[in-house]
């Protein structure tokens with residue numbers, strides 16, 4: 001961890017989002033708090049419907065109706081010309097938001113494959129973004145910058161003349177990433193940027209992102225359901241279940257020694273590419289229905305370690321182990337008398353670095 | 357009709373299957389008619405009680421292959437043999453064939469009729485195949501039990517939207533099983549499901565294969581899941597099988613440069629190397645090289661011979677095959693040089 005990482009770019013406290021109003025409201029993100037340091041990569045994992053996209057669309061005020069932010073505070077710590085300014089995202093006007101989008105925070109959306117206007121050449125899209133930022137810039141200067149940006153993600157300059165449908169999925173995704181980096185933002189949010197791509201292309205893009213981050217030093221929130229990918233890419237990982245953060249830890253530690261039964265279950269849901277073939281079980285049952293979430297811990301109907309307390313009381317997210325990681329599970333409560341399974345206990349830490 | 361099958365018996369065999377489609381030329385007006393070989397000279401064998409995994413990226417021809425085996429798509433070339441008997445591919449698919457070879461599709465939601473209860477979708481194929489009315493109900497309950505949807509009464513009267521994705525995919529599989537097929541072709545059966553329930557469906561497929569001695573083809577783009585479930589794996593690239601081996605050899609000791617790239621690209625926390633090792637040349641994989649090796653435009657180890665000449669299927673022993681000039685024998689290389697003269 002370098003010193004930069006201690007300077008925050010983003011602070012989120014008690015952030016909640018509902019879809020719908022009144023009795024029909026469904027809580028998609030529930031009381032989420034976290035902060036992210038400069039040039040840190042935060043991975044967000046969790047299965048479909050756990051609220052990953054809703055969280056980041058909410059944070060950036062890109063939520064569409066019937067999505068409503070019902071509580072919380074989001075502070076973006078600006079850099080560059082506005083270095084040191086604490087920007088309150090949730091109270092900002094649309095105008096103020098426009099000034100920080102792209103230049104301070106940018107987002108590559110999950111549906112990025114459709115995010116490009118099909119009737120516009122790629123070059124035109126770049127021009128728009130660059131011009132919005134600096135209206136006095138010359139057309140040639142903007143074009144040069146666009147070419148530079150494409151080169152950054154390994155695309156040739158001629159792609160600027162192309163329409164989106166003339167590019168492969170991987171190339172379109174690269175274009176989106178290049179655009180997100182165009183105005184040198186401090187924070188880049190990527191919502192499943194590689195899920196629709198094959199693994200070879202995914203690998204290329206992920207290594208590019210890794211190198212770009214090293215070179216340009218932006219912080220990143222990277223969303224995917226693929227925990228293994230996050231372990232490689234992220235500094236820290238946050239696991240979401242039913243709209244809540246259930247565990248947060250440094251990536252390597254989370255992988256080597258998960259504390260939440262859901263994290264462990266998620267890890268056991270991906271067959272490994274090496275070692276003996278053994279029968280794995282995944283997670284029993286099905287993901288929760290947010291319309292009628294189970295009482296107590298949302299994971300209890302599927303949890304092998306569920307006990308009485310889990311069925312009635314929701315466990316809070318609390319810091320454990322000197323505060324450098326946190327978990328929301330009664331097993332790790334200091335007053336708990338339950339026997340923690342070895343796979344979730346501190347002893348499991350010996351698995352770190354055991355690799356094949 | 358009920359013959360005795362033993363594990364390992366060849367049930368369905370494809371020899372040199374190919375399928376061409378009229379290709380579309382990218383840029384507008386002057387459409388050059390280009391033929392696209394979606395599947396090119398594929399030979400595979402499905403055996404009783406075994407899972408053959410077909411691994412490949414999007415567009416590599418996996419679904420077209422499965423649809424040819426199910427006889428929904430007619431091959432342009434090649435032969436199909438069911439229990440050693442040559443199938444007349446030009447003739448209409450018989451009901452008997454449809455009953456014996458069942459296809460389960462990727463999207464459980466798209467392939468379920470939203471206004472029909474589970475009961476209906478299970479009973480319909482049985483009635484079509486002439487099962488007596490009184491047996492139909494019993495049979496529907498049997499197959500539900502075999503995909504672990506019990507108690508059956510809980511599920512029979514539900515509509516698709518009242519089931520989770522994993523449950524619905526189980527119903528789809530149950531429907532495929534209801535007519536007691538010998539071959540199950542599962543085309544990406546888990547890719548649309550939540551990650552936490554995928555293993556449940558994979559385990560189910562494996563169990564069905566073992567207990568019913570089904571010959572199964574498991575199509576996927578996820579090579580790790582193939583390693584988990586398969587007795588034999590074949591890797592497809594641009595319509596061709598480029599590598600094939602029994603057990604986990606394709607993943608553990610890949611020979612073909614594409615398979616190596618594929619294996620290296622899978623996120624692997626155990627390795628924790630943040631950079632990729634050999635990078636492929638970044639080209640649009642839809643631009644196939646029709647003369648030489650299909651992979652040559654992207655291959656990190658490409659040689660001169662690769663660009664102009666189709667590599668042969670090289671037998672590496674123990675049923676391991678790679679279609680690559682790097683593995684070719686001197687004799688095979690010399691043959692090319694002689695031809696070139």
Ligand SMILES: Nc1ncnc2c1ncn2[C@@H]1O[C@H](COP(=O)(O)OP(=O)(O)OP(=O)(O)O)[C@@H](O)[C@H]1O
Nearest residue numbers: 019028047048049050051052053054055065066290
């Ligand atoms: N427009 C909407 N109206 C009502 N509910 C919604 C809407 N959009 C999302 N939801 C619900 O909110 C929950 C969280 O959805 P979200 O898209 O954030 O999940 P996710 O974790 O991004 O999932 P995925 O991995 O599938 O992208 C889900 O239960 C979803 O059904």
Ligand SMILES: Nc1ncnc2c1ncn2[C@@H]1O[C@H](COP(=O)(O)OP(=O)(O)OP(=O)(O)O)[C@@H](O)[C@H]1O
Nearest residue numbers: 377378394412413414415416417418419420421577
């Ligand atoms: N009916 C058709 N007409 C024309 N081309 C077709 C047709 N069906 C498939 N193709 C082409 O054949 C190739 C192989 O397609 P196929 O659907 O078999 O790929 P796949 O390996 O199943 O991919 P995915 O992983 O995306 O499902 C593709 O290039 C596709 O565009």
Ligand code: SF4
Nearest residue numbers: 649652655662680681
């Ligand atoms: S035949 Fe040549 S081009 Fe094709 S994969 Fe092998 S080495 Fe590469």
Ligand SMILES: [Mg+2]
Nearest residue numbers: 052053054110
């Ligand atoms: Mg999402």
Ligand SMILES: [Mg+2]
Nearest residue numbers: 418419420543
């Ligand atoms: Mg397909």
